[in-house]
Amino acid sequence: MNNNYSIKTTGLTHVHTKGVKTLTDVNIAVKKGEIYGFLGPNGAGKTTTLRLILGLTKLQTGKIEIFGKDFASNRIEILRKVGSLIENPSLYGHLRANENLEVYRELYGATKARLIEVLKIVGLENTGNKKVRQFSLGMKQRLSVALALLPNPELLILDEPANGLDPTGIIELRELVKKLNKEEGMTILMSSHQLAEIEKMVTQVGIISKGQIIFQGSLPQLGQLQKKQSQLLIHTSDDQLAMQVLHSYKPELSGNAISVNYTDEKEIATMCRTLHDKQLDIYLLHPQQNNLEQLFMDLTTQHA
Structure with missing residues (x-):
């Protein structure tokens, strides 16, 4: 058991029902307490990898360890400590921010005090009677993150969280992610197809292309590779x-x-x-x- 890693995958290989191989021997390692940027073009295999890590897609080949434990054997225990935002979240446009969170609060076993706390964390505590359908895209994204934070997770997984955000929304997301990591002590794995969007947030980078990891390391290591190609x-x-x-x-x-x-x-x-x-x-x-x-x-x- 290695408790230094929040996520460790070994030999993940996945083939879709149509026989198309989407992942080949994917090995990623996310250390506890870091912000890990999972990068790759659209269709590279990012979402498939994240869905496997969360148990949303059935594991075919390979091994997944979360918090140093085998995911398959400890799924329920592990998922209680994981928050996630995968693809489009389910938000109710006719409800207010706090009402949206109330829908899921008991499901996550969260207190009403935690509900108020996460709204403050994402900066949505003063939206009053404003309905979610009146929110900007950035506000909706922050509310979605608040939903993922309800169970007070140790690990937060975000799939393309900057998609569709304007520059202001991206800056807000960046500050939120850094705050969660620094002040709440969360390990964060976030995917993106644009390095420029998240390079100011992450400490480690994994790059996937055509279902294979082609680089994994720190930003300085990526910078050294950059110099070699100058x-x-x-x-x-x-x-x-x-x-x-x-x-x-x-x-x-x-x-x-x-x-x-x-x-x-x-x-x-x-x-x-x-x-x-x-x-x-x-x-x-x-x-x-x-x-x-x-x-x-x-x-x-x-x-x-």
Whole structure:
């Protein structure tokens, strides 16, 4: 038993009824107390993975451990400590925020004091008599999170929570997630198809493409991968000779310039000195460092 992990999956493989394999050997590890971003293009297998973790889809191959315990053997005990928001939540538009939560309160075994508390946590305690159908999309999403918080979970799982939100709604969601993690001590697993939406929230990242995990690690580790994929464009007085001079960097022609990979600025300085020693004039020196969003796109495109 390993209590350092809130979620650990081993060899998850899933085939839909039509024979289409949607997951292949998916291994993800979410440490206790962290915010884990589960990233991938639409259709990559994120929701299927989350549904398996929550027991909403029958496990075919592999193993799932939650809080260090086998999920299949301890399902009810585990789910009492898990809150989730998967796909579109069931909200009643003709009811107020507190009335929506009251519908589920007894089902979750929550007190009325907890109901008031979660409304404060998500910032909806002052909506008065306003009906949910009058809420903005961001307010509805926060109410959905409040619903998931009713049982005071140790683990919160959110599937594409930023979908359809405007910039203000995304900022509100970001602050809420960070607050839940820091002040409530919750471990949070959240999926998204856009890295830019959640990179300011998460501490760990797992990237899935075509049903397979293609990266798992911290944001700094993803940043190191970003540096390895950085390119430098160079144009000189004799690019053919420059390619021979820089052959150890495996240069390639890119339009009217030479493209070489680099990992840090010291390498750029070394290349410049080498070209200067060969009496080559440098007309263009343009570093092109991928941002994390572009790197995410590159990784998933390469795997397609």
